[in-house]
Amino acid sequence: MNKSMLRTVAVMSALSITGCGASSVPVATTAAAEASSEAATTAAAETVESTGTLTDGTYTASAKGMDGDITAEVVVKDGKIAEINYTEQDETAGVGDKALKLMADAIIEHQSLGVDAISGATVSSSAVRMLVSDAVEQAGGDVSEWKNREVKLEVKDETIDCDVVVVGAGIAGLAAAQKAMREGADVVVVEKLAFGGGTSIFSSGSFIAADTAEGVPELVEKWVKRNKITERNPLDMDKINTACAVSPDVLQLLTDAKVDYKLNEEGTMVPAASEQAKKNAENIQLATAKVKVKGGQALVNQLEDNLAENGVPIYFNTKATKLITDADNNVTGVVCESKTGTKTINAKAVVLACGDYAWNDELTGELAPDALHNFTSTAVSNTGDGINMAVEVGAVKSAFGESMSGCFAPDPYDMPVVGQPNNSYPFECLLLDNKGNRPVSEALGVHDQMIYFINEGEADYGWVVMDQEIADKFLKLDEYLEKTSEGSVIQAYKEDSIEALAKDMNLDPATVQATVDQYNKMCEAGEDTDNGKDAQYLSAIDAGPFYAVKEYDLTRGNYGGIETNLAGEVTDKDGNAIPGLYAAGIISSAGFFGDYYPGREALGVGAYMGFISGENAAKYAAK
Numbered sequence: 019m020n021k022s023m024l025r026t027v028a029v030m031s032a033l034s035i036t037g038c039g040a041s042s043v044p045v046a047t048t049a050a051a052e053a054s055s056e057a058a059t060t061a062a063a064e065t066v067e068s069t070g071t072l073t074d075g076t077y078t079a080s081a082k083g084m085d086g087d088i089t090a091e092v093v094v095k096d097g098k099i100a101e102i103n104y105t106e107q108d109e110t111a112g113v114g115d116k117a118l119k120l121m122a123d124a125i126i127e128h129q130s131l132g133v134d135a136i137s138g139a140t141v142s143s144s145a146v147r148m149l150v151s152d153a154v155e156q157a158g159g160d161v162s163e164w165k166n167r168e169v170k171l172e173v174k175d176e177t178i179d180c181d182v183v184v185v186g187a188g189i190a191g192l193a194a195a196q197k198a199m200r201e202g203a204d205v206v207v208v209e210k211l212a213f214g215g216g217t218s219i220f221s222s223g224s225f226i227a228a229d230t231a232e233g234v235p236e237l238v239e240k241w242v243k244r245n246k247i248t249e250r251n252p253l254d255m256d257k258i259n260t261a262c263a264v265s266p267d268v269l270q271l272l273t274d275a276k277v278d279y280k281l282n283e284e285g286t287m288v289p290a291a292s293e294q295a296k297k298n299a300e301n302i303q304l305a306t307a308k309v310k311v312k313g314g315q316a317l318v319n320q321l322e323d324n325l326a327e328n329g330v331p332i333y334f335n336t337k338a339t340k341l342i343t344d345a346d347n348n349v350t351g352v353v354c355e356s357k358t359g360t361k362t363i364n365a366k367a368v369v370l371a372c373g374d375y376a377w378n379d380e381l382t383g384e385l386a387p388d389a390l391h392n393f394t395s396t397a398v399s400n401t402g403d404g405i406n407m408a409v410e411v412g413a414v415k416s417a418f419g420e421s422m423s424g425c426f427a428p429d430p431y432d433m434p435v436v437g438q439p440n441n442s443y444p445f446e447c448l449l450l451d452n453k454g455n456r457p458v459s460e461a462l463g464v465h466d467q468m469i470y471f472i473n474e475g476e477a478d479y480g481w482v483v484m485d486q487e488i489a490d491k492f493l494k495l496d497e498y499l500e501k502t503s504e505g506s507v508i509q510a511y512k513e514d515s516i517e518a519l520a521k522d523m524n525l526d527p528a529t530v531q532a533t534v535d536q537y538n539k540m541c542e543a544g545e546d547t548d549n550g551k552d553a554q555y556l557s558a559i560d561a562g563p564f565y566a567v568k569e570y571d572l573t574r575g576n577y578g579g580i581e582t583n584l585a586g587e588v589t590d591k592d593g594n595a596i597p598g599l600y601a602a603g604i605i606s607s608a609g610f611f612g613d614y615y616p617g618r619e620a621l622g623v624g625a626y627m628g629f630i631s632g633e634n635a636a637k638y639a640a641k
Contacts, residue, residue, distance in 0.1 A: 071097025
């Protein structure tokens with residue numbers, strides 16, 4: 019199955035972009051947003067015409083969301099929906115929970131169930147439609163009529179002038195906007211989705227860092243040691259030194275922006291998780307490992323909030339489509355499209371922070387062809403827009419790209435495990451590669467494992483092998499067995515012998531049997547002399563029935579992209595800077611990672627190079 023087919027449904031359950039948001043407006047402070055919502059509700063009640071009214075009252079309804087049931091009280095006043103108050107919801111922090119509010123606001127404003135889904139969260143959006151449909155029916159309304167009511171949007175092209183425009187509101191874009199703002203620049207941010215954060219919003223939010231200049235050399239050393247260095251893709255030490263040098267300044271910027279974080283003893287910046295993220299973690303199940311509460315959403319949203327407090331607008335649902343240049347090919351702005359019209363943003367400098375290109379088959383096939391076969395959990399907005407726009411004005415693509423290791427998942431469309439440091443299977447199992455060998459401990463963290471499961475010309479995957487005692491701990495095994503029988507991409511098998519199981523896995527039975535026998539000997543001896551797994555997880559696989567489950571590497575995207583210099587300036591084929599154009603983050607990440615992504619560095623590239631690009635863009639704009 020090629021990647022185009024995989025992408026038809028991959029990640030849609032968490033991050034579909036098939037719909038567009040209701041409007042393209044800058045984010046405001048919380049108080050201003052609430053006031054705006056209240057005003058919209060009042061205006062809607064006064065101006066919307068309908069073919070029938072609802073019976074006043076409060077109606078309770080529920081629907082299945084991305085992460086569980088969503089329950090709301092829908093208040094009808096004067097025959098119209100006046101409030102939609104959620105009493106129970108576990109939607110993904112920063113994504114699904116935002117979609118709930120945006121959908122409620124849109125339905126109330128337009129008094130219609132025909133409003134568009136929120137870009138990036140169609141599952142949550144659909145759930146809101148379903149529960150409001152239920153409430154409308156309870157109130158005596160015609161659901162079909164409500165779904166067919168026209169949603170009128172005011173379409174108006176506009177021109178915006180600023181010093182620096184940042185394209186993308188992930189960690190790189192937010193860091194760039196923060197630094198440019200603090201340098202005194204007039205900054206505007208545009209974001210393709212209805213919410214900021216990109217892939218980082220689903221992450222732990224952590225990256226290795228140093229809080230003093232004296233600690234930078236150790237940070238550089240740590241960065242290098244974490245990477246696999248090959249002749250095929252050597253590290254760029256100038257870039258790494260330059261990025262790491264600003265780590266203390268970036269941590270100070272986070273402090274100034276009121277981000278709640280700590281630098282732990284291991285030298286990792288760890289943001290505190292929000293209450294919603296803690297709630298999300300309660301829904302995640304791992305057979306052995308402890309669930310890690312993720313702070314990426316809190317990091318992103320706190321940076322957004324601080325920009326809003328300082329008057330920096332973020333235009334959501336606004337896709338950048340073309341860079342503006344003058345007669346000398348200086349970049350002087352960007353053209354953006356949204357449901358409410360074209361935005362022409364004139365700027366003295368542009369920072370591209372558009373993420374990776376894993377959802378663009380053409381770019382992936384060109385820059386990271388092996389990644390075409392993999393499933394990915396990168397944000398669905400990551401379609402290489404920034405790369406293509408930059409190339410149109412003379413930028414060059416990096417010679418090397420690669421998929422970023424993720425985590426093992428039997429069902430590549432089941433997203434909650436993304437961002438967890440350990441896999442969901444029981445550690446007592448046996449983990450085999452595509453040859454039937456056991457290359458690594460089953461209990462290691464995901465980034466330490468994935469390098470052993472890179473497969474040329476096919477998806478990266480491993481096989482989990484178990485007997486009944488271990489299989490009883492494997493989550494959703496019966497469901498996976500059933501889906502396998504239905505022809506799903508999921509592959510789970512049950513057999514009475516290892517030989518039959520190996521044939522199901524399309525592996526050499528003799529090799530698999532030898533691997534199982536060696537593993538059982540170590541289990542009997544109580545010591546894993548091959549890979550050092552803790553003795554508490556050693557359990558012989560010696561009594562049928564036996565089980566095997568294919569575990570796909572759910573990658574975090576593709577690194578590489580376009581070439582930049584140490585100042586974050588985008589460069590042309592001759593290595594010269596394209597005036598006015600900067601880039602930061604995974605869009606320009608060649609040289610920061612070796613031939614394999616080791617974890618806890620991607621957000622560092624975004625934060626550090628975002629800081630550098632934002633600073634230099636502001637200085638360029640001030641000339």
